[in-house]
Amino acid sequence: MASIIDGKAFAATLRTHLARRIAALRHDENITPALAVVLVGEDPASQVYVRNKAAQTVEVGMRSIEHKLPASTTQEALLELVAALNADAEVDGILVQLPLPDHIDADRVLEAIDPAKDVDGFHPLNAGRLATGGTGLVPCTPLGALMLLKDRLGSLSGLHAVVVGRSNIVGKPMAQLLLREDCTVTIVHSRSRDAAALCRQADILVAAVGRPRMIGADWIKPGATVIDVGINRIALDAGRTKLVGDVDFDVVAPLAAHITPVPGGVGPMTIACLLHNTLTAACRRRGVELPN
Numbered sequence: 276m277a278s279i280i281d282g283k284a285f286a287a288t289l290r291t292h293l294a295r296r297i298a299a300l301r302h303d304e305n306i307t308p309a310l311a312v313v314l315v316g317e318d319p320a321s322q323v324y325v326r327n328k329a330a331q332t333v334e335v336g337m338r339s340i341e342h343k344l345p346a347s348t349t350q351e352a353l354l355e356l357v358a359a360l361n362a363d364a365e366v367d368g369i370l371v372q373l374p375l376p377d378h379i380d381a382d383r384v385l386e387a388i389d390p391a392k393d394v395d396g397f398h399p400l401n402a403g404r405l406a407t408g409g410t411g412l413v414p415c416t417p418l419g420a421l422m423l424l425k426d427r428l429g430s431l432s433g434l435h436a437v438v439v440g441r442s443n444i445v446g447k448p449m450a451q452l453l454l455r456e457d458c459t460v461t462i463v464h465s466r467s468r469d470a471a472a473l474c475r476q477a478d479i480l481v482a483a484v485g486r487p488r489m490i491g492a493d494w495i496k497p498g499a500t501v502i503d504v505g506i507n508r509i510a511l512d513a514g515r516t517k518l519v520g521d522v523d524f525d526v527v528a529p530l531a532a533h534i535t536p537v538p539g540g541v542g543p544m545t546i547a548c549l550l551h552n553t554l555t556a557a558c559r560r561r562g563v564e565l566p567n
């Protein structure tokens with residue numbers, strides 16, 4: 276039976292460390308990092324995420340700036356807000372909550388964010404830096420997943436990592452991070468031939484597809500470490516819902532060495548890494564050393 280990787284506890288520890296470093300930054304440099312979060316529309320799930328982000332930002336001692344815009348906001352108005360946040364010297368991080376309404380071109384908005392303030396790590400310059408080994412801001416979910424892996428396994432060098440999913444926000448940056456750790460990396464996607472057989476070769480399996488419980492027992496090499504990035508809300512009876520991952524936890528956990536649960540796995544790490552990136556961005560753009 277796998278040991279469960281407690282992402283919720285790890286994220287809480289990470290936030291405690293961040294709070295101490297942020298206090299040191301305020302004491303030594305008189306800097307309080309500020310994170311601006313932009314939410315367009317009234318999607319209830321997005322509202323919950325944004326509320327959690329704001330609460331945790333304040334909890335670690337940073338400033339939270341929230342901009343809530345109606346769903347009817349034009350692309351032009353959103354780009355103007357991004358430009359104002361770019362120009363605001365007090366703002367260290369900018370996050371535009373996804374998904375955006377259909378009439379807005381999300382790529383254009385993400386490309387308008389100052390790469391130095393791009394705490395999501397979604398700007399093409401940051402994606403390029405990650406791919407070419409430079410210093411940039413790394414997407415929060417893959418960064419959080421990597422922290423959990425290194426905490427459990429130590430060196431990842433030479434391990435075969437299989438990433439299921441090729442999105443720009445998780446799959447591709449996850450593969451780049453694992454490559455940077457000297458893994459042998461395979462990316463499996465919807466057109467892959469015999470995806471299950473490819474996944475059965477994985478020492479590390481990262482599932483990031485958004486399909487509830489898709490990864491079953493026959494996808495797992497015994498002793499593998501399984502990281503479940505999926506967060507899928509499924510319907511139960513009587514209008515109730517529950518969160519499940521991309522991994523069928525009940526059948527995979529008995530085979531794996533280590534496994535993340537959903538909820539309580541990678542999800543909480545995403546927000547903790549957002550705070551981590553905001554501290555990093557604040558120090559880099561203000562030209563001060565990152566406190567230990």
Ligand SMILES: Nc1nc(=O)c2c([nH]1)NC[C@@H]1CN(c3ccc(C(=O)N[C@@H](CCC(=O)O)C(=O)O)cc3)C=[N+]21
Nearest residue numbers: 370371372373374395506538539540541542543545546
């Ligand atoms: N620009 C942008 N950046 C994002 O990082 C971003 C985004 N847009 N849009 C939406 C997704 C989703 N996301 C999550 C963050 C934390 C949890 C999380 O903490 N989940 C808890 C459960 C929360 C619950 O119970 O609903 C867990 O897995 O244990 C989930 C999902 C960030 N996103």
